[in-house]
Amino acid sequence: GFAGTGGFKDVKGHWASEAIDKVYGNRTVAGYPDGTFKPNQNITRAEAVTILNSVFNRYTTVDSLANVSVSSLNTFSDVSKGFWAYYQIIDAANAHTSQKVTTASDEEVWK
Structure with missing residues (x-):
């Protein structure tokens, strides 16, 4: 994988923050243009x-x-x-x- 975190505004402290950072670092996800990931949204x-x-x-x-x-x-x-x-x-x-x-x-x- 690639090192890095998404720095998403709404991920800090979320139970899945480590996994979210990994998929962002692997360039699998990019998040939303407003700097959020919306981890609780369908x-x-x-x-x-x-x-x-x-x-x-x-x-x-x-x-x-x-x-x-x-x-x-x-x-x-x-x-x-x-x-x-x-x-x-x-x-x-x-x-x-x-x-x-x-x-x-x-x-x-x-x-």
Whole structure:
């Protein structure tokens, strides 16, 4: 893992603070833009998919789909392209093979 703590405003003293710091240090979670983690809040589908994709080193972006017929992909009527986790959800909902863009990049290109 990577050293580091999230420094989240709402984690200090929480029973899971050590585990939260570990998954943050491993770059599995990032927390919310306001500097919180919300450890007592239910996790959403989008958040779960984002975490699992991170664990499995899956990083899909708009550029990842350049070689794919987007119309053939599994999509969801309640998830628009503008949604922050759209590509995370597309990645998890569609079987595919991919290749990293470069060895220094996490981004993948679907084949």
